[in-house]
Amino acid sequence: MQQRLTPGQSGPSTRTGVDLVRVEGLTKSYGSTRAVRDASFAIAAGEIHALCGHNGAGKSTVVKMLSGQESPDGGTISIAGEVVDLRSRQVAQRHGVSLVDQELSVVPALTVAENLVLGDVRTPWVAPARRSTARLRSLLDGVGLDHLRLGLPLADLGIGERQLIEVARALGQDARLVILDEPTATLSDVESEYVYASVRKVAAAGCAVLFVSHRLGEVLALCDRVTVMRDGGVVATTPAGELSIDSLIHQMLGEAPALPDRRVRTRENAVIVLDVEALTVPGRVEDFALEGRAGGVYAVAGQLGSGASDVLRAVAGLVPDADLSLRVDGAPARIAGRPGAAARAGIAFVSNDRKAEGLFLDKPISWNLLATRLGALAPRGVVSRRRWTSALARLLELCGLDPERAGHAVGSLSGGNQQKVFVGRCLDREDVRVVVLDEPTRGVDVGGRAAIHRLLRDAADRGVVVLFSSTELEELQDLADVVITMHKGRVVGTHRGDTAGAVLLREMTHGRTEDEVLPAGSMDGRAR
């Protein structure tokens, strides 16, 4: 359908042809690893084009090449029929490519208005304030942020609102190609709807949109065509109307994904490993409690701002003003604001911010995997080569990572494999009794997600407590034995992992309703 768009309909930016952006034979290698090989696809003016693929399929590399962050080793990128050399973000922007990055790239110390013009190459050195105000105002309104003042410092905004600011900024750059790299990964459903609406508006204006996402439902609902990548190559470009979730997953994985067995077991007899009582974080969490039994997988489910993330960070010792009583294997530990003490007590933490608070991106995979167990590998302070090598080999195999690449900087891995390293760091350690993960599969595709779930399940089977937070129903139901829903800082309900998704979602989005004895009560398996 998009193929039949005539230049007249698709706005002033197209001169000839239906394809506004054409990628041909794109190839990129990192050392001996071929991240992208011979990738070709085209995006028409006015089209919303999805790019899907699992861990390491090459999506991010394609995005980097299109946005000027990486130079291709071979192949061409043409925009409006002209072959372009996108040497840098600035050059790409001058050619009309704007990017909403996977990771937030807004500056908290600046105001909303300042962030909106940040990085815009057309910004004059001296900008007349009044004219730009009207333009910025309309940008904000377009993404549903009409309640925000332009002068508000960004630090006052939640993460979802910051992401929307970033979308607004990209849309405001009068782009011909807008790339959105997982724009909704951190957003609530309402916020996501604003992103969809803005994307549709931009496409309707004749812009080409490349939409990278792991949320397959939104891909099918929003996009016109879907290009799927696997192992660096393009598998197919298919009109979204001809795809279903299953056929899309089939294209991405080459086979039906093996979901882990759903095991709903009673663990009432297992010993209590993690005992949290009266956890309160002023203004964020009120009176949270948890008894984590050996081998159990516990989920704290809540949307942004529900306090789920704060509970996990407090248990990891990262919240100085948290007030809690915590015991690991019966031994009390004072950990508020002392992550070192939490680690010594046997709690390992996987943050939801892999870049800033997780991995050492410049360091090899091996260093990252072994960073938290140096003591065990270095008797008398000197690293034992034998222990280092054997621990590394075990972990690489456990996580399914290529031993050949153990010496590569972890930053050269795809997001999903980086996450495996991050999670793997906490596994296979005698001293870890509790693994705490804040959104363990954020921005990770179906295949990588299944692998990480399997890792966590296996860890639990070896007797540790796994405690994670998530907003995704599929993940909550696949992985958790017990789901604790939170809303506005309070626990709403405690459920077994087989509770209907609709019940969990309702509790997460609306809290406990007044007449909760009605349908919800008949469906959930409330433990208490």
Added chain:
Amino acid sequence: MNLATAAPESVTRPTPPRRSRSELVVDGFVVAAVVAVVVVGLSTERFATLANARAIITSASLVGIAALGLTLIMIGGSAVSLAISQTVAASGMVFLSAQSLGLVPALALAVVVGTAVTGLQGAVVGYAAANPVVLTIAASFAIAGVATGVTGGVSVSPSARGYDHLNATPGGVALSAYVLVVLTLTVEWVLRRTAFGRSLYMVGENRVAARAAGMPVGRTTTAAWLGAGALFAVTAAFTAAFNAAANVNLGGTLTFDAIAAVLAGGTPISGGRGSALRTLAGALLIAAVSDILLLRGYSTGVQVMVKGLLVAAVVVLVHLRTQERHP
């Protein structure tokens, strides 16, 4: 021939990265620059002589030892210490005034003073996340103030002749040069092979991540500064012995000379990378270039200016390489 040791081949990094084409361009530029320096050196009269080689390594040795200490601080992500000169002056004064106790006790005492003073700053940086630049500026005034107050502003003279052993020149090379080589290898081994060394690289690259992982950020940072303090004190002992007197100006321009040597070796000020061998190379490179200029009859002003250009060029090259690897 000293320049051979300063060539990038001898510079090791903790991770062997794959090289991209543009990295090779930068590397090629470095090799070309080193070749140019070698050619200029060889065409300079009296440069390629054994005596001149001794002169270069001797002149590099005192700055080099202090720069090794600064390397630990820089890798650990604490940027720089701006109190090196003052710490060296204070330790040197202690060293000379304690000569009546004998050489070894005096040396030990100087090391204790240097380690304590610098380690205290490290603890504040490591545990309380103080800004190292601000803190060490404050510390430099405090140290200089105390030293002036205690001595009444006059130079300290040695109370015995034991210190003169440090001025020995076995094989025609200053003892401090041998000590520099031994300490370089020791620091390099510590950085590569010990748990402390690996932690230091990771804390230096991403302190927030290290903290969230429960790694001992405060302890690792403090340990790096303690080691740095000991190395500053070794420099102090040699400097004081050479001058046979010490006052608050004993350290001279050592702070910035040491920073220049570390940077010229290609260790980035942002932390997480670098090595002791790099710093040795940086110290030798600066010494060799100054030596060439001296032999060719350029004034001190030109030498200092070229040192600045050299550091700037290396910093730019290191930055370009880092950019290439992590866009």
